[in-house]
Amino acid sequence: MGARWPWATALLQSDTQLGRDSYYEASVQRPPAWPALQGTQRADAVVVGGGFAGLTAALELAERGMRVCLLEADRLCAAASGRNGGQAIVGYASGQGLLERQLGLAQARQWWDWSLQAIDLLDQRIARHAIACDRVHGYLFVADSPRKARQLHADMVLQADRYGLPCDWAEGADVARLIDSPRYLAAAHEQRSGHLHPLKYGLGLAQAAAQAGVVLHEHSPVRRLTQGPGGVVAHTDSGQVSADLAVVAGNCTLAEHGPEVVPQVHARIMPVGTYMVATPPLDPALCRRLIPSGAAVCDNNFVLDYFRFSADHRLLFGGRVSYTTRTPSHLAERMRQRMVQVFPALAGTPVEHVWGGFVDISMNRAPDFGRVGQRVYYLQGFSGHGVALTGLAGRVVAEAVAGQSGRLDAFAALQHRAFPGGPRWRTPVLALGMLWHRLRDRLG
Numbered sequence: 020m021g022a023r024w025p026w027a028t029a030l031l032q033s034d035t036q037l038g039r040d041s042y043y044e045a046s047v048q049r050p051p052a053w054p055a056l057q058g059t060q061r062a063d064a065v066v067v068g069g070g071f072a073g074l075t076a077a078l079e080l081a082e083r084g085m086r087v088c089l090l091e092a093d094r095l096c097a098a099a100s101g102r103n104g105g106q107a108i109v110g111y112a113s114g115q116g117l118l119e120r121q122l123g124l125a126q127a128r129q130w131w132d133w134s135l136q137a138i139d140l141l142d143q144r145i146a147r148h149a150i151a152c153d154r155v156h157g158y159l160f161v162a163d164s165p166r167k168a169r170q171l172h173a174d175m176v177l178q179a180d181r182y183g184l185p186c187d188w189a190e191g192a193d194v195a196r197l198i199d200s201p202r203y204l205a206a207a208h209e210q211r212s213g214h215l216h217p218l219k220y221g222l223g224l225a226q227a228a229a230q231a232g233v234v235l236h237e238h239s240p241v242r243r244l245t246q247g248p249g250g251v252v253a254h255t256d257s258g259q260v261s262a263d264l265a266v267v268a269g270n271c272t273l274a275e276h277g278p279e280v281v282p283q284v285h286a287r288i289m290p291v292g293t294y295m296v297a298t299p300p301l302d303p304a305l306c307r308r309l310i311p312s313g314a315a316v317c318d319n320n321f322v323l324d325y326f327r328f329s330a331d332h333r334l335l336f337g338g339r340v341s342y343t344t345r346t347p348s349h350l351a352e353r354m355r356q357r358m359v360q361v362f363p364a365l366a367g368t369p370v371e372h373v374w375g376g377f378v379d380i381s382m383n384r385a386p387d388f389g390r391v392g393q394r395v396y397y398l399q400g401f402s403g404h405g406v407a408l409t410g411l412a413g414r415v416v417a418e419a420v421a422g423q424s425g426r427l428d429a430f431a432a433l434q435h436r437a438f439p440g441g442p443r444w445r446t447p448v449l450a451l452g453m454l455w456h457r458l459r460d461r462l463g
């Protein structure tokens with residue numbers, strides 16, 4: 020594995036290390052581990068990966084009456100799904116422009132509607148399965164330079180005129196009514212997006228899946244997936260599951276745990292490290308002053324800051340990126356400094372938790388769903404929008420399995436390219452490319 024995927028071993032080690040101090044892990048009581056797969060099992064569908072995408076796919080398939088077995092390499096939601104900013108955002112990281120250029124306006128509008136449905140689906144699942152995950156509606160986009168403010172305004176006008184999602188716009192001194200920060204020159208508030216506690220949501224999905232009959236196995240990395248005329252077989256170190264079909268939702272760590280699972284699509288996503296800190300609980304009145312609506316916040320820089328308050332009044336602040344799979348040095352202090360630039364009122368506030376994980380970005384930042392052969396479906400490339408879109412992905416794949424492949428085919432029709440450079444040079448090539456965007460952010 021190391022020779023073929025030189026970044027893989029480093030990624031696995033750094034991913035484990037980055038997950039250790041997550042505020043989310045510290046704030047939930049995980050149930051005992053599901054047993055690792057032993058021996059041979061038979062199912063209608065085998066799902067590889069127990070993050071949001073795998074869990075929602077498994078749940079949807081089970082709700083359609085299938086016998087489903089889900090194999091997770093680590094603990095459920097131990098990777099990106101249990102560590103993220105919790106921001107459930109409408110739209111796609113690619114922006115609508117890419118979709119309009121590739122697919123035309125009518126299809127781009129269709130995709131937009133699907134992203135709104137992703138938010139509705141999230142809320143429906145939370146309600147239906149009574150998942151207590153601190154769900155809050157409201158989202159604030161902010162801009163920290165005149166150029167970024169113009170860009171944000173243009174994006175918001177387009178979003179309202181062409182896609183029918185209005186927002187409350189503020190600039191200059193008026194920004195203070197939406198966020199009490201000297202950093203931002205403009206802000207746009209919309210009500211469809213929002214936030215939640217991702218690990219509580221993910222573990223709630225797991226419980227719902229188990230209740231629907233999904234057989235869950237943790238600590239069961241799938242090393243190989245073989246396809247034949249009669250079905251597929253997922254092989255772990257201590258067992259195998261044969262099934263009619265497989266859904267692969269292994270995200271960034273798939274290339275390490277199971278490089279032979281769907282090697283055809285690995286090169287179309289790259290792991291990008293992103294990091295978060297959590298303060299101790301703050302005075303609730305201070306939280307209300309800093310972000311009166313309680314919305315999640317995100318700026319529109321290429322390397323963006325994203326933050327929100329948790330239900331127990333901590334500031335959860337995310338940002339920075341690493342394109343090298345190495346954790347940046349002095350991470351906690353640097354993140355704290357960024358947080359204080361946004362909210363000087365927190366100058367004396369320490370950080371209590373620091374963690375991070377890897378976002379799966381696709382080359383064009385649009386999600387990459389499809390099929391390899393007739394029996395293997397894959398879901399990847401959420402590009403930082405996976406909190407909401409993974410739930411849509413689960414529904415779309417289950418529809419396709421049930422014979423309604425219209426939406427999966429539409430997603431699969433979008434062109435995706437492999438990252439340049441091959442396994443050895445892919446990461447350095449990406450790091451160089453991104454340096455340009457970071458410089459532009461700094462120039463304002």
Ligand SMILES: Cc1cc2nc3c(=O)[nH]c(=O)nc-3n(C[C@H](O)[C@H](O)[C@H](O)COP(=O)(O)OP(=O)(O)OC[C@H]3O[C@@H](n4cnc5c(N)ncnc54)[C@H](O)[C@@H]3O)c2cc1C
Binds near residue numbers: 067273376406
């Ligand atoms: C710090 C951080 C902040 C983020 N913030 C946001 C945000 O605010 N909003 C947003 O929308 N998105 C955000 N994201 C991205 C979001 O978390 C992901 O898009 C989403 O969780 C992807 O879900 P997934 O199920 O595809 O992948 P994952 O959650 O990574 O799950 C994949 C699972 O597959 C398992 N696996 C891999 N290979 C195998 C194998 N061979 N056999 C068995 N199991 C395997 C892994 O162990 C893992 O548990 C963030 C990500 C990070 C890391």
